Amino acid sequence: MPGIYKMLDVSGVIIYIGKAKNIRKRVATYFTDSLKDNKTSSMIKLVDSIEFTVTRSELESLILEHNLIKNYKPKYNIIFRDDKSFPFLKIDEKHKFPQLAFYRGTRNNQDSLYGPYPSSSSVRTAINQLQKIFKVRTCDDSYFSNRSRPCLQYQIDRCTAPCVDLISEDDYRKDLSNIKYFLKGKDKKVIKNLINEMDISSANLNYEKAAIIRDQLSKLKDIEAQQIVSLPSGNFDVIALVIKEDKYCISIFTYRRGELIGSRDFINIMPLNFSKEIILKNFLLQFYDNRNPPKELILSDYPSDPLMIQKRLSSISQKKIILKSNVRGKRLKLLELVINHSIQKLSSKQNKYNEGNISLTLLRKELKIDKYNLSIECFDISHTSGNNTIASCIHFNREGLVKSRYKKFNIEDITPGDDYQALYRAVERRFKNAYDDKDLPDLLVLDGGKGQLNKVYDIIKKMNLLAIKLISISKGKNRNSKFDTVYSVHSGYAKKIDLSRNVLYLIQRLRDEAHRFAIKSHRVKQSRSMISSPLQNIQGLGKVRRKDLLKQFGGLQGIRKASIEDISKVKGFSNLLAERVFKYFMDK
Incomplete structure (x- = not known):
């Protein structure tokens, strides 16, 4: 019988979820002597119990497996953590004069959304182009309903001012209809409609309107001329998977109307030695779970259960989805391009990872930290004349910067501009709720000199956390990084230490990242405080x-x-x- 199985550890936590045509046979393979994969072996040692659920069909088990993985996020399943939904271009059909708008969120009304686009900037670029040609409004409904005269958009020839009835509803709807055809890739139909309308206007001696349509045609043809003629037409995504050692990279290039509008890369560590087919299956189900897939997906390899996945994606998008791998001609060239891009991305990531490992090894040796899986946190303070003070805390380990563990602290009730006290408060709050050693870093880096280091050492000592190595880095003369100085605590006092170039560069990178995060958070807080009503x-x-x-x-x-x-x-x-x-x- 088909179904899903869940492996639980001694605490009852789900560590792996799988799907099988025959649950009994599939689970039995985990406990055979032929099992050689070290990662699978390490997982099996943690398994205390196994639960299973029988389903009526393989498709049902596929959907259930995907939903459970998404819900429980098991340690040993492949999970693509970039869950930010893709943006869309939205046309609100309910309004008399619909607005052309950026939209990100749940897709309640499929007819009014066009996309998805790979980034917010690509949506705004599309809106900008469409507004130049068709001059539809982009303002909010509340702004629109309270206008008594045309706004600046009308003055710069970006809007026809429907807010003050300078265009009829029928003419506005014609422009809107052409936008919809354009977004669906039906450029020729748009051009044909405009040519017919221009001829009618000329015949009726309405030369002013004919000239406006002529300008629209000219701008449309300029956009067409910018497109690469050699690319295949249509809407499709090209997806390539490359595996190297224990890492893999999935690159996706998004083509709409035969034009590349963006790309995205997912680099991850494989928790198990899965095949390409299984990794692609997981990716397709998770990536398109809240995104509308195009009709055609060009893949470097077929996923496992391709027909099942095709059915699932088709049910999500309410249209037939085709998975292709054995392609020829122009599509093959595009696929090869994406594969090469993925190889380069993975190699670059691997090189950075190797460089980081070398620097970490040297850092452990020079700072005498006897731990292989070293974790580092770095603090910085940002404020404007003592106002809206923010402390940032970034996290770094062997895998690089871990942005999911970044923290920021609003610092209040201190003397304005007192960086020593701000750091003291931030570190105190950071470690106040640290329940076990797993939540503690091995090394704490501060942006500052002896004063900051001595102040933070006081709170570390007070909280009995002296096992954490503590250093600070102060900026060199004229803010020249060549003359940056690093201090460490020896016998309760801050003293200058000498580090190798690689280790110093690593600490500088962490300091700069903490500084960037602090400034960004401070600016957000400051802008909010300045907006008053x-x-x-x-x-x-x-x-x-x-x-x-x-x-x-x-x-x-x-x-x-x-x-x-x-x-x-x-x-x-x-x-x-x-x-x-x-x-x-x-x-x-």
Whole structure:
């Protein structure tokens, strides 16, 4: 019988989930003498019990396996952690004059979404191009409904100003219809429609409108001329998998209307010695779980259960999906290009990994840290004249920077500009909730000199964490990295130490990354603090209600003109609150 099986450790935690046509036979293979794979052997040693679920069909077991892996994230399953959904271009059909907008989220209305695009910048580029040609609006509905005269977009010839009725609904819908054809790759149909419309306008002596359409045609042909003629037409993704030692790289190139609009790479360590077919199966199911796949997927290798996966992807997208591997001509050249790209990416990653390992080995030796799997954390402080102080903490190990373990701390109630106290507070908060040794780094790096090092040493000593090696790095003269100085604690005091060039470079990289993360977090906090509104001064008016009020009236000017009756119609506003808002602006 087909089904899925779950392997659990002694604590009852699921460490592996698998699928099989025959569960009994598949599970038995894990316990045979012929098992030679070290990684599988190490997993089996942890297995305390096995649970299974019988399904009615292989497709059902495939879907169940995928959903369980996504839910439990077992240690020994392949999991692609980049779960950020791809962005789309959205057209809201419900509005009289629909908006052309960027969208990222759940796909509730398939008819109004076009994509997916590989990045937010590619969506914005597409919107920019379409707006230049067809001049549809991109403003929010609240802004649109409160206009009394055309905005700047109309002045620079990027919009036809439907907000003040300078274009009829029928003409606007024609432009929108051409956009939809264009996004579906039907450029020739768009050009044909525009030529017919231009001829009709000329025949009716409407030469001004004919000239506008002529300009649209010219811009469309310019875009077509930018495309590479040798590429095959249509919408498709090219996916290549390359394996080297215990790492693999999956590269995906996204082609829409025969034009490359972006690429993405996934480099990972294989938790088990899986075949290419199994890795591709996991990737396709996870990658397209919340993304709409194109009709054609060109693959370097066929995944395991290709027909089953084809059915699953087809059911997700509500259209037939074709998996291709044995391709020829132009598609073969594209596939070879992506495979070479994946090889280069993996080699580059491996070289960086090897360089990092060499530097870590030297660092362990020079700092006398007797641990192979070394983990490092680095702290930095960022503020503007003592305001909006942020402390950053980054994490680094043998695999490189681990961004999922980055932390940031809002530092308050200290003397403005006191970096010593800010570091003290940040380190104290970082280790206050560290429950076991696994959550502690082996080395702590600080951006600063002797003062910062001595201050943090006090809190490390107070928290009885002296097993953590502590160093700091201060900037050289004129901020020249050649003259950076590293300090360590000896007998309770900060002293200068000499390190090899490779080790110094590694510490500088960590310092610079902590600095980058601190500045980024500080700027976000600072920008939020600078954005203030008079509405914040009104009692009982929280964040949600302020947002609803601004959305209803399009801004403060609209609120000032509103009556108590108008304000009370906004969701969540009582007559008392509406009167309070009205009185506040009347008094002003």
